[in-house]
Amino acid sequence: NAGVTQTPKFQVLKTGQSMTLQCAQDMNHEYMSWYRQDPGMGLRLIHYSVGAGITDQGEVPNGYNVSRSTTEDFPLRLLSAAPSQTSVYFCASSYSLSGTGSRGYTFGSGTRLTVV
């Protein structure tokens, strides 16, 4: 089925470790983004991309890095994990930056990350 695929679904890291959360979409969407979801805070934008080779920071970019070498993939890298990065991470894609297309933003099922 077409959609956004995130891996892994669950991950436990030790403080200071690095890792990459994977996100892939097969809908040929130009716009992709990463959010983190924390209780009582909704979703906050980490980084986004408006096309291959173009990325920009969102609301909470510190401690995260992204790149967009292909239209399909948008990995999120944690450079040196901290307990404050314990969260659920969602990747989303849309054919338009505004998400006003017929399907809005399509979200992956999330990665639950715990940093100990």
Next chain:
Amino acid sequence: AQSVTQPDIHITVSEGASLELRCNYSYGATPYLFWYVQSPGQGLQLLLKYFSGDTLVQGIKGFEAEFKRSQSSFNLRKPSVHWSDAAEYFCAVGAMEYGNKLVFGAGTILRVKS
């Protein structure tokens, strides 16, 4: 700065009763608005959206929402709730003047009593 407020953290309704979830925004521009639903352990699914035209919009699963510019609100409604509607609901707002980046509310958790 732009913000989105969902005043109710939790709402409990009886099955078959009507539902209204509130969303208020603070934007210095003409916004476009979304409601998303999230079932436990799942990603977000689009219920409906508004960006222009008729201020009463219909969505999936029998939901509707009304954009009221004078009240800066975009409340979500359903006339008769089903047990399967139990989930968390998020309002999101964006505007071209703010780079089209969406700002999400904190969410409202809906519980349905049988």
